[in-house]
Amino acid sequence: MTTSSTAPAGRIQARRARGSVMEGAARAGFTARGVIYLLVGVLALQIAFGDSKRQADRGGALAALADKPFGSVVLWALGIGLVGMALWRLSEVVFGAVGPDGDKATKRLLSAARCVFYGFVAYSVLSFAAGSGSGGSSDKQSKDVTARVLEWPGGQWLVGAAGIGVAVAGVWIAFQALRRSFHDKLKLGEMSPRVRKLVDVTGVGGGVARGAVFTVAGAFAVRAAVDYEPKKTKGLDDTLRSFADTPLGPWLLVLIAAGFVLFGVFSFAMARWRRV
Template identity: 50%
Template sequence: MSRVGLVARGLLYLLIGWLALQVAFGDGGGKEADRKGALQAVAEKPGGPAVLVLMAVGFAALALWQVAEALYGRPIPDGHKATKRLGSAARAVVYTVGFAATLGFLFGHTGSSSDQQSKTYTARAMGEPGGRWLVLAIGIGFVVWGVVVVVHAVRREFLKELTGMGRAARHVVQPLGVAGNLARGLVGSGVGVFLAYAAISFEPDKAQGLDGTLREFASTPAGVWGLVAVAAGVLLFGLYSFCEARWRKVEAVS
């Protein structure tokens, strides 16, 4: 089930990357390059509802897998268990949100875009006592997470989670993992920067979701090619997720 979940994650990233490429070349058709846009793209195809069901099952499996690792630990040195369990708990939350969003989409609750959700939740949080500092802390958390992902990509730390690869497979998987995780880390840090800026300036509308953050890469000195590069990286992370589904260590916990 966990491997099915990794395939579902890969499909989601492939679709988001593809939508972002369409946006970059002016052929987005008004769709958002985020989870909602990806689910819409699936639903519009023949057999789409069945694929959405499999994606929902996959994200549920990923969430259960990470909950199990958070509760029962992993076969790792004692000094790293607390950090690893916190990481597993955080991933469990992310995958649970993915499961809920996919399930809601299946039942007709399409919701708003990631940008609108980000602005709405930021405004609500900042309207509460101490909410501004909470938003700032979340933004900093995204930035730190993104930097860690980038560092791990450069150092090829992700290879430690894979097993049973031959030399030929490794030559394919390694560049996919490096480029894909670099893009993933950059986008995550970008989301965090916008959240932090919204908190510091006390302007909730400055917050951006995945779609808005991706589009902002077109405003960098690299222009539209900045967005193309990041979108391609997101696509590659989708392909890397399929490789994870094949070679990721999915061990029983005790």
């Protein structure tokens, strides 16, 4: 009797412990993501107003942090937080995500893709913190990868398909933000009306800005594939700068940069109220 009654309790405690660890990892990851988006948004604003000394991408954000007091400590904290995000996404692959459809294969596949992405980002941040990485220019990395893929058999089609995929993802991100689909993932009942309104503003504005950048970056990749010119592919920094080349001038870039800042704030809200 003792053995049979304590075994379920032990399993419940184990699940609770695992849940607590993963919850902490997820919230640390959202916080780290928020810091990076906030910094990239600030760098993009500086570019819009004439200061183009730094790259408006992850590498530029890491370099900006490294110059600050206790910058190395913050970099290590960001890297560890992003490792937490990757592990949380991995747990969603293994155990399923929160929500009624969390066990669906499509959800698990999406979590797997996010796990790989955040694992790569965490590695780049930790490498930079350890002094073995430069942060890298997103523009150069994009051009180098595109050039290599174009040399493969059928590489032109692969680059084009990837570009279309990124552009479609951008439209989907913006659409989901506009319909406030993030409500399904938040503990709305714990928010005051004022906080909920702030979360809506940051979630919609930040999501639309991210979607716009994804869509434009994907379009540049498609153009590079069609013209067979890797140099026409653009990383995050060049994509952001391209918004300043429109008839609206730097003001469109200001809006996109402000959107990135909003998404950084929204990530902090996710760290606090996300259902994990």
